[in-house]
Amino acid sequence: MSSALDNKKLNREHEKIVSPTMQIVDKFKHNKLAMIGLFLFTFLIIVIVGAQIYIHVTNYDLANVDISKKYMKPSAQHIFGTDAQGRDLFLRVLAGGWISIQVGLLSTFLSIILGVSIGAIAGFFGGKIDTLIMRGTEIVSSFPFLAIAMTISAIFMDLDVQLRLYLIIFILGLLRWTGLARMVRGQILSLREQEFIVATKALGISNYNQITKHLIPNVLSYVVVSGTLTFAGAILSESSLSYLGLSVTEPIPTWGRLISLSAKNSIVMTNYWWTWIFPGLALFILIMSINVIGEGLRDAVDPKAQYVTKEQKLRLKEKRKREKERAKRRKLAKAAM
Amino acid sequence: MEKEKKQGEKGTFSNVILPYLRYIGNRLLHLIPVIIVISIVIFTLINLMPGDPVLAMINPETTANMSEEQRIAYIETMRKILGYDKTVFVRYFLWWKDVLTGNFGYSVALNKPVSDFIGTYIMNSFKVNIVGFIIAFLIAIPIGIKSAVKKNSRYDKAVTVISMVGISLPSFFMALLLVLLFSAILRVLPFSGMSDPRGVRPDYLYYILPVSVIVLGSLAGLIRYIRNAMIEVLKADYIRTSRAKGLSEKVVIYRHAFKNALIPVITIIGFWIPALFGGSIIVEKIFAWPGMGLLMNQAYQFKDRGVLSTVLLFFAVLTLFANLFVDIGYALVDPRIKARRIK
DSSP states (O other): OHHHHHHHHHHHHHTOOOOHHHHHHHHHHHOHHHHHHHHHHHHHHHHHHHHHHHHHHHTOOTTOOOGGGTTOOOOSSSTTOBOTTOOBHHHHHHHHHHHHHHHHHHHHHHHHHHHHHHHHHHHHHOHHHHHHHHHHHHHHHTSOHHHHHHHHHHHTTTSOHHHHHHHHHHHHHHHSOHHHHHHHHHHHHHHHTSHHHHHHHHTTOOHHHIIIIIIHHHHHHHHHHHHHHHHHHHHHHHHHHHHTTOSSOTTSOOHHHHHHHHHSOHHHHHHTTHHHHHHHHHHHHHHHHHHHHHHHHHHHHOTTSOOOOHHHHHHHHHHHHHHHHHHHHHHHHHHHO | OHHHHHHHHSOOIIIIIHHHHHHHHHHHHHHHHHHHHHHHHHHHHHHHSSSOHHHHHSOHHHHHTSOHHHHHHHHHHHHHHHTTTSOHHHHHHHHHHHHHTTOOOEETTTTEEHHHHHHHHHHHHHHHHHHHHHHHHHHHHHHHHHHHHTTTSHHHHHHHHHHHHHHHSOHHHHHHHHIIIIIIISOOSOSSOSSOTTSOSOTHHHHHHHHHHHHHHHHHHHHHHHHHHHHHHHTSHHHHHHHHTTOOHHIIIIIIIHHHHHHHHHHHHHHHHHHHHHHHHHHHHHTTOOSHHHHHHHHHHTTOHHHHHHHHHHHHHHHHHHHHHHHHHHHHHOHHHHHHHHO
């Protein structure tokens, strides 16, 4: 009787069917670091978007100068203190975050579209088209990225602020798709030989549908992972450009710009540390959280990577403890000898 | 059979050196379209710079006392002398001719031909970047190997988290934190510059901060790269064989595994060196280090076309050479690729 019950239990446990998507979600959930990253990222996004709504609703002027409040230390009223012109840094930092996120998201979107379509075309058609496209990709990837981005940005220095935002998005998007294209091409080259694609060919499905409905969905998980890392890279590149004064310009603050403003002068830098520490920390936390999420996604998507459930972790811990104790006892025994 | 093989491997010109030369020549041929495209991009960018390049070259003092007509005539003659009366197409080839004969244009900001001072700037950039790169490599190798060998241990996890921090920390923020700590609070290192104008402080003190920023900035990526390469190699059958032979763990890891892990690591040098110099645009700006990056920053402010085109050329050539170096290095190191590619 009892053995039959045990069997039932066993069966129920073992027959739990988990879809591949659920497996990925499960793996990601068990990754502590990635979950912390996700939490931090969501928190930052909510705060930045909230500040953006506040600025729009109350018509808050970010460029509003009030010299009497110059360089105030962080306090309850001004959480991040104030800058050289007496402007509240908390809102300015959050407004800078809005630029970073816009640039990051839109330029990543652009590079994903470019990278996936170019990589898919090269991988699908192969032959001469592939060689030609890959040579082109090689040429673009051997451009000195920061130097070219700086030059293009410097050429269009006099543009309107909003247009400059789009310009930066375009520069970053157009220069950073090569890695993605190469990855997608490689994946599609190997997928192309598999039976289901041969079947789609036999069924007479058009090339366009073969690529968009059958090939690209199969590489999507890799695209998401590499897109996350591209996102972090784009935010980092934007901040570098804005540190050099070549991103979106005043009155809109950007994180790099806020940092470079106080880094110009060693006295400002040491005495009024809050003017650059907070934007720097915000930048670091945002990039770090995205990178951690990206790493977590990579492990979750990789079917070869194993994940450890809580029970397994506890068991591992106990095992380690037991081994340590055994080693201790052995040592003691040796010493006694 | 064995004898034949040995004879074939003897270092004769026709079967050892010649294939290499052919391979290198082949690679150089591949570079030609890249060079053409990059040069067109650079030339276009320089010509898109706002402002009249002829007016920028003219010293305002010489035209100050002229009448309006004289001034226009003077500008026209200058335009002809500088070659700006010709079409863009012709000017592109003239630019090529200039570059190949070592004439890199004239710097408006420094009032000197670019070729007069570019060498020292390049050397300054090389000094700080190469020192940083070598130190980063020497630190990354043992850490990367250890965390690959002890994969998933606490040590490995700690290294992974710390290198995550390193990758996410923007170099300018890290630089400022170091400056705040060592120059402002502890007052042991200089804020910026390359040498002491009073000659009191020794020069090496000026190297410490920029080099540390470069080292810390590239360390994280290098460690992860070496770790992943090592993990891949440690899975290979020949590692199991060498362990089964009873070789000591040290020999297995350093002689068998690490040597093979170096092959993918060579590729990273190709990406790393250009990225290093690109990243040092920011580092040089922070520390006022008189290298190519600082020169580039100044060139924007003064719309200095001569300097800008030279700096862009420098970065492009650096990238091309790094790629070439990787291709050749691959063929020299990896016998499998040698067999496949050279034939």
